Amino acid sequence: MTKKSALFLLLIFVLALAACGGGGSDEAIKVGAVFDLTGPTSDVGTPYSEGITGFVAWYNENGGVDGRQLELLSADYAYAVDQAEQLYSQYVGEGAVVFQGWGTGDTEALRSRVAADEVPFMSASYSDVLGDPNEAPYNFLIGTGYGAQAVTAVQRGLDAGATHFAIFHHDSPFGQSPVAMATAYAEANGATMDVFPMPKGATDYTAELTQAQDAGIEYILIQNVSSPAATLVKNVKDFGMDVQVVCLNWCTDELFTSLAGDAAEGVLGASPFAFPGSGAPGLEEMDAYLKANGSSLEEKGLRYVAGWLTMKVMTAGIEKVVADGKEVTGPNIKAALETMGAYDTGGITQPITFSATDHAGNKAVQFFEVQGGKWTAVSDLIAVP
Amino acid sequence: MESGIFHTTYNKDMALRRTPIMRWRIILAVIFLVILPFVSNGYSLTLANQIGIAAIAAIGLNILTGFTGQISLGTGGFMAIGAYTSGILAAYMGIPWWLTIPFACVVTAVVGSIFGIPSLRLKGLYLAIATLAAQEIIQWAIVRSPLGTDALVVPPIKIFGTSLTKLRIAGFGGIDFWFYWIIFLSLGGVILFTVNLFRTKVGRAFIAIRDQDIAAEVMGVNLFRYKLLSFATSSLVIGLGGAILAQYRGIVNYERFTIEASIFYLAVIIIGGLGSVSGSVYGAIFMVLIPAILNNIGRALGSTAPEIARLVPFARQAVFGLTIILFLVFEPEGLAKIWRDIKDYFRLWPFSY
Numbered sequence: 104m105t106k107k108s109a110l111f112l113l114l115i116f117v118l119a120l121a122a123c124g125g126g127g128s129d130e131a132i133k134v135g136a137v138f139d140l141t142g143p144t145s146d147v148g149t150p151y152s153e154g155i156t157g158f159v160a161w162y163n164e165n166g167g168v169d170g171r172q173l174e175l176l177s178a179d180y181a182y183a184v185d186q187a188e189q190l191y192s193q194y195v196g197e198g199a200v201v202f203q204g205w206g207t208g209d210t211e212a213l214r215s216r217v218a219a220d221e222v223p224f225m226s227a228s229y230s231d232v233l234g235d236p237n238e239a240p241y242n243f244l245i246g247t248g249y250g251a252q253a254v255t256a257v258q259r260g261l262d263a264g265a266t267h268f269a270i271f272h273h274d275s276p277f278g279q280s281p282v283a284m285a286t287a288y289a290e291a292n293g294a295t296m297d298v299f300p301m302p303k304g305a306t307d308y309t310a311e312l313t314q315a316q317d318a319g320i321e322y323i324l325i326q327n328v329s330s331p332a333a334t335l336v337k338n339v340k341d342f343g344m345d346v347q348v349v350c351l352n353w354c355t356d357e358l359f360t361s362l363a364g365d366a367a368e369g370v371l372g373a374s375p376f377a378f379p380g381s382g383a384p385g386l387e388e389m390d391a392y393l394k395a396n397g398s399s400l401e402e403k404g405l406r407y408v409a410g411w412l413t414m415k416v417m418t419a420g421i422e423k424v425v426a427d428g429k430e431v432t433g434p435n436i437k438a439a440l441e442t443m444g445a446y447d448t449g450g451i452t453q454p455i456t457f458s459a460t461d462h463a464g465n466k467a468v469q470f471f472e473v474q475g476g477k478w479t480a481v482s483d484l485i486a487v488p
Numbered sequence: 489m490e491s492g493i494f495h496t497t498y499n500k501d502m503a504l505r506r507t508p509i510m511r512w513r514i515i516l517a518v519i520f521l522v523i524l525p526f527v528s529n530g531y532s533l534t535l536a537n538q539i540g541i542a543a544i545a546a547i548g549l550n551i552l553t554g555f556t557g558q559i560s561l562g563t564g565g566f567m568a569i570g571a572y573t574s575g576i577l578a579a580y581m582g583i584p585w586w587l588t589i590p591f592a593c594v595v596t597a598v599v600g601s602i603f604g605i606p607s608l609r610l611k612g613l614y615l616a617i618a619t620l621a622a623q624e625i626i627q628w629a630i631v632r633s634p635l636g637t638d639a640l641v642v643p644p645i646k647i648f649g650t651s652l653t654k655l656r657i658a659g660f661g662g663i664d665f666w667f668y669w670i671i672f673l674s675l676g677g678v679i680l681f682t683v684n685l686f687r688t689k690v691g692r693a694f695i696a697i698r699d700q701d702i703a704a705e706v707m708g709v710n711l712f713r714y715k716l717l718s719f720a721t722s723s724l725v726i727g728l729g730g731a732i733l734a735q736y737r738g739i740v741n742y743e744r745f746t747i748e749a750s751i752f753y754l755a756v757i758i759i760g761g762l763g764s765v766s767g768s769v770y771g772a773i774f775m776v777l778i779p780a781i782l783n784n785i786g787r788a789l790g791s792t793a794p795e796i797a798r799l800v801p802f803a804r805q806a807v808f809g810l811t812i813i814l815f816l817v818f819e820p821e822g823l824a825k826i827w828r829d830i831k832d833y834f835r836l837w838p839f840s841y
Contacts, residue, residue: 141801178783179801184744185538188737189780192534192664208743211639215738219644219653219663232638276742279637 131174132421132431134159134414135194135222136203142182146358147328147406148205151227152177154389154403154410155203161392162418168425173418180205184212195220200433201417204228207277210242217241221433223420223440225413229352229375230280234463241433243440244463245413245455246352247375249277250284251487253324255468256349256373257289257296258488260322265347267319269297271311271335272326281326281351288488301331308338316344323348333362340366349373357404360476367473371481375465376408377451378478385412385449412448416455416464419446453484504683525668526660533664535780537736540671541729543772544678546756547765548725551682553754554763555691556718557698558607562600562619564749565626566723568742570596570730572630575642575740585645585735592731593724599626600723601716608712611701623750630742640740667736674732675769678725682765685721694718698763759815761824770823778811779804 136155139148159175167173176194180186187209191202202217204210204226210233217224218240231248233239247255257268268289272278282298289296297318299311312335315323323339323346325332332354339348348370350359355372363370377383379390379400389411390400400407423439424431445454446464453467466487471478495501525533549563574592577583583591603622610618630636645652653663685691693714696704705711734740752775760771786800819825 141805178786179804181801181805183748184741185776186779186783189531189534189538190783193531196530208741211739211741212737212744214639215641215644216663219738230638238641275631276636276638279631283637 129171131172132168133174133176133194133197133199134201134203134417135191135199136175136177137180137187137190137205137209138177139182139205140179142180144182144206144328147353147356148182150403150406151205151410154407154412155414157389157392157407158411158414158418161388162415168418168422171425173421177203180209182206182208184208187212188216191216195222200431201225201421201436203414203417207275211276214239214242221437223417223433223436225417227409227413228277230277231284231463234461236460236462239462241437242462243417243457245375245416245452245465246409247465247468247487248463249281249326249351251463251466252351252373252375252468253281253285253326254288255485255487256324256351256371257285257292257294257322259349259371259470259482259485260347261289261292261294263322263347265321266294267297268294268322268324269299269315269318269320270324270326271299271301271308273328273331274300274303278326281324285324301327301335305331306334308335309342312338312342312344315346316342321346324351325349325354326351327354329354329356329358330362333359333367336363336370337366347371355471355478356406357478360473360478364476367476370473372471372473372478373468374405374471374478375452375468376405376412377469378405378471378480379403379408381480383450385451387449408451412451416440416446416448419443453486502687504687521672525665530662530664533662533668535776537664537667537671539772539776540668540675541733541736542753542756542776543769544671544675544732545726545729546753546760546768546772547678547682548722548727548729549753550757550760550763550765550768551685551694551725552718552722554757554761554768555686555698556694556715556722557701558604558715558718559612559616560619560722561616561747561750561754562603562622562626563726563753564745564747565623566596566600566726567730567733567749568626568630568740568745569599569723570727571734571740571745572635572640573727574731575640575734576635578642578735579640585642589728589731589735592734593727596727596730597720597724600726601720604716604719607715607719620747620750623747627742627746636742640734642734642738642740644738645735663736663738667732671732671736674728678728679765679769682725690714690717695763755812757822758820759812759822761822764822764824766827767822767824770827774823778808782807 138152139145140152156175159173163172176197176199178190180190191213201223204213204224207228210226210228221241223241223243225243225245229244229246229249231250233242234244234248260268270282270285272282286296297315297320325335325348332350336348339346350370350372352374355374360367379386386400393399393403420436420440420443421431423443424435429435440457441459445456447454452465455464457464467484469480469484470482472481524536545563545567549560552558552560570592573595574588577588577591578585606618607615647655652666655661693709696709697711697714701711756771756775757768759774761767782800782804786797790797815822
């Protein structure tokens, strides 16, 4: 054999190897993710991220997708948008077919990019606009949209005979997200809605509450994270106001009850997800996994449930692609999520249903009430009116 | 063996590139920048583009803070003005993207000079607080406006009817690739403009104000006029950075332009070198790459030493702060000075004194 032909054979061999590497069916499926472990939202970002990593570990132990493992490419981005962009391009460049984001900042910043790159994207930011495929074709919502949550809470107030509503919100796009929908719904039903932005870093909301009392407010919705929400309900208690307070998604958690203490008693929470200990069968696998690893779901809390479930629904889309014998790509996973029908979450949420015209998969919330320092279910899952 | 750089004519002394080595270095840098996008992947292009945009905005801030001595904590707000102007013009008025960028620069310059008015009376810490107010006012206005509820989606750029994301020539393409050229051509333009600015009367007036404002006034520099001019020029360049960022990312959200962005750019020019154009570029490279490098170290450790890898995100914050402190203590003139020291060392070697 001449030197030249030997080289030629070697080249073919190398190319064949490369081809095998690219199309092998036992290759891991790569999932990109950014977590907030050190940034301003790390208190809730950490358990959420543990839910995602926990699910991937549990799922791989149980055989993965038809023998193929999930490979999680993830890092902390400290809630910095440019960090999220770097990590996103790095992981997608390394072959991540789907992506798990976290907050409003990164979800919005990557929205145009995931559509251009055709990477299905889920996060814990539940802006209603993300559920509209015309606006955000590759974003999928697992939690109920903020506006939809607020509307359901208003309906609960209307049922209880309230006519004067107020919404206290985080002074940001995240906080303003449900305001327009909630106001429109209240006014369409003959009620009023006052809007109070909660200034950044405020330690007291007595001024706003005085105004609310003068306006005869009976029902207060809070669209904010736990620590300012806890301050607000403490003020409500000190002020002796006779109002029903309803926390939306981001203050309905264990952090809120521990921060607000006694003042939290009787506060309602609207949550798309069932609390640990509520007996939903879907929670058992998480608890079993955590107990086997020296922890428990009680300890990790509601945000862990949300992280686990979000990753689980995304994996269901991947499973369908593999079961249909198609190649695992972004557009195929998007199509699978849109066509897989109602996905049963074991009672944690309403069955999650996506379609080609609607990516708001979850359209129900459950109401919980703080009783004896614990969130206790006071309703079944209620469909968004 | 050379014993120093001597110029025999005034023209030579005033030249932009005073030695042949400087000329060669620039040629090499340009060759490197031209080749880079053809050999790098999406990740390195993203990093390069982030560096480019950070360098543009940092040069803008350096004109004001480094050269004119007026501290500013409003960079994030001014970038937001550029980004939102460009985005709104493209999204709601159908103006072509390349035309929105100069518009955005002019609008930012006007807003910047309005917030520059207090600088006549305020100096140092007081001016820092006044510009901080600019940052907060701009942010407040954006959040409370109808734009505040949802992110502003900028329509995708089309060239000859093809979307830039899909456009491929000879296998090269994608949004990162095309924007690399837009960003680095703009950066080149900004560098040329700024370096030359400080060879003109206006630029010299800026430096005179920085070094001693009373002396400058005695010499006939109209303080108010030149301070405002400095705010306008600086904001113009910062607005350019914001406008390019808006077009590049295709979406504008206020969370990118908070006080943290302002502090980031201040850190860039302090680490890079106050009053140095090349320093702004070095600072941008440093500040963008350090977190990326630490992240990758964390990943590499993840497989061999997971316990240490878990600490990396926390260590990253500490390393970041520590670097800034060490720079302030040991080299307040920044990376530009370090680079100059290295050059001097080799030029004078082995007989340095």
